[in-house]
Amino acid sequence: MLSIPHRTRLMLVCCAVGAVASSSGGIFTFPILSPALVSHLKLTQPQLTTIVLAGVAGQYPFAVFVGKVVDTYGPWVCSLASAGLLSSGFGLFAWEIAKTPDDISLPSQSSFYRLTLFYFMCGLGTVFGLFTSLFAASKNFPQHLGFASGGSMAMFGLSPLFLTYVASGFYFSSETGLDVTSYVTFLAIYSGIVHVGAAMILCLPADEKAVVDAGPSAGAAPTLSDASSSSVPSERDSLLPKGAHIDVEIVDVQLKGSNDSAWNLVKDPDFWLLFFVTFAILGSVSTCEMVISNIGSITLSLPSVRTAGFVALDRETDIATSTQVRVISLSNTVARLVSGPLADFISPIASYLPSGVRSYPRKHWISRMAFTVGAGVLCVLGFLSLEIAIRSQASLWWLSVCTGTAYGVMFTVLPSILSAVWGADNLGRNFGIMSYAAFVGTPTFSYLYAFVAERHAERGVCTGVDCWTLTFWVVAGSVSASCLVSSLLWRRWRGLC
Incomplete structure (x- = not known):
């Protein structure tokens, strides 16, 4: 061809x-x-x-x-x-x-x-x-x-x-x-x-020729097979990609193989720590998908601006619900478009020489795990605001912005973290396994919300803060725990991502 x-x-x-x-x-x-x-x-x-x-x-x-x-x-x-x-x-x-x-x-x-x-x-x-x-x-x-x-x-x-x-x-x-x-x-x-x-x-x-000139990608850690299969360099070849920022420290972390089997992946404790972070932020206990799934009933449980009490499913409530869905969608999209380039700029993926010296295409300012910590903090702020301050439909925009932004940021940086830590060869498989975190978390904590709301429902409709107080205290605690786990991985993966 x-x-x-x-x-x-x-x-x-x-x-x-x-x-x-x-x-x-x-x-x-x-x-x-x-x-x-x-x-x-x-x-x-x-x-x-x-x-x-x-x-x-x-x-x-x-x-x-x-x-x-x-x-x-x-x-x-x-x-x-x-x-x-x-x-x-x-x-x-x-x-x-x-x-x-x-x-x-x-x-x-x-x-x-x-x-x-x-x-x-x-x-x-x-x-x-x-x-x-x-x-x-x-x-x-x-x-x-x-x-x-x-x-x-x-x-x-x-x-x-x-x-x-x-x-x-x-x-x-x-x-x-x-x-x-x-x-x-x-x-x-x-x-x-x-x-x-x-x-x-x-x-x-x-x-x-263009592919050879482009050189190896900086996204994957080198392996012994990579070194043996590469073309023989000449005396004119550069040791590092043009414009790379050189970090002369010897790598002090254990590089994870890019050709590991799925069994080796699931035996890695770090993988399950990241799985829990994904579970908490994307799927469950402080899960953004739980909020997205139930934003309509959360809106219904709060009084509207123009009424002193709670309202039934009327046009005003429908408009308020649609507004929150749009805010979540917009926040999610903007977060994906902004966090991706930002992560590439301030958290470039490292490449490694056979000697163990790491290099970056640009100056590396901070680990990509900072983005997962930030996503978790946004979730906690949104949930605590709902528990403490939000008492009307007009104030729900803050919860929608926090959850939509955190959801977009987490899904955007997750593939690059998996690629940086476990290599790009099996990125599709690893991302597929990690997506089970959201698959398990979303129904689990959506049903938690549903059962708590049903317990306080009157005539089929739950109104008031009792509909979700217990649920969001639980999810706020879970995401707080995920922030601590992200901080631990941030330290353990120093230099990897």
């Missing part, structure tokens, strides 16, 4: 990453599909919940498998798999809706099962698409892991917004509402074309 110039290929990779990220969030537009599924297919609320959970919650269990695929075969294979799963899943979903008669009075159980299976296929295609964009960016820009991971995940997070605008602009009628069949068919065709095109770009070889 004919190679192309390295810089040209990188530009094409950026286009592919952006296209894949912006087209992979179709399953998150399910709320605009559900009214038509109720009216046309007569599906019940539990059936709708089952369908959407098959797509959304079904992503996490396969994260390790998808990560192993991207490590072994490359992002282009994941892009092809995503194309097949999204196109077939959305296509069959649209076909099932189209073939159902309009005059049915009861939902078809077999149709419900098929829709669940088809949406599960879409969910699996989504995680393939996410890993395609994330690791295509990370592997092609190893010296800018923060910017690469933050930018790709930010575009993925904005994908539902983009697709919703497409639906409202081209497939919505004021008389009949959303044409679900046509919109879902568009998702099938669009995602298939984009992901196949991205796969073709991502498998293009770069110009060999």
